[in-house]
Each structure stands twice: as C-alpha cells, then as structure tokens.
Amino acid sequence: MQQWIIGILGSIGAIVMASAVAWAGADQGALYDGVSVFVWCGVFAFGVQWLIFIHAWFAQTEHFFDLTGSLTYMVLVLAACYLSEAFDVRSLVIVGLVLIWALRLGPFLFFRIQKAGEDRRFRTIKVSFRLSS
Helix, strand or coil: CCHHHHHHHHHHHHHHHHHHHHHHHCCCCCEECCEEHHHHHHHHHHHHHHHHHHHHHHHCCCCCHHHHHHHHHHHHHHHHHHHCCCCCHHHHHHHHHHHHHHHHHHHHHHHHHHHHCCCHHHCCHHHCCCCCC
C-alpha cells in the first residue's frame, strides 16, 4: 500500500479515536456554546498539533516537538479554565502550576535538542507519515 495512503488512514483513525474519547469524556461535563468543554479542548489540541506539524513536515524537523507539547498543555489548561468559567482558587492554582511546568519543561527540552542537533528517535519517522521501526 502506498505510504501516503497509510499516513492518511492513520490520521483518520487517530481523529476518529480522539473523537470517540472526546465524546465519551464529555458526558455530564461543563458546556460552552452547547458543546462540551472537553470536546473544545480536543479540537484545540488537534488544532495546535496540526498547525505545528505542517511546519515541521515541510522543514523535516522535530526541533519544535517538545515546545509544541508545552504549548498544547498551556492552550488546553487556559481554554478549559476560561470556557468552563472555573475561576475559583483551586482551579487557578492548578492552571498556574500547569503553566509553570509547561514553561519550564518545553524550553528545557527544546534547548537540549538544539544543542544536540537532532533527536535520533525521529530520524526515520520525520520523513514518513507511516511509523517506522
């Protein structure tokens, strides 16, 4: 089977699986505009990941992989707090701690990869949609 077909089918499978998880996790959760905040967070997560993926794919680089993970965490925790209107002390402390963690870990890993030049785990998969062994 063509490599690009495997990539497209894998992407569709991931979206279907994530949609099922979002639907299942949305049960009895907070709503924003009639849609579960959990579902909105799933949409935001895919949005951030795909936007960065487009750049990474064309540049054939994994240098922004860890920063993207941190950015995704920050977007999701802020979106969940804002959309669910959870502005109590406990929620704000959790948001603050997640932001501190993401702002520390993402740049640390980013600069480590910059210094090393590459992350060898991505050598084979960054040139192919299909997972390689």
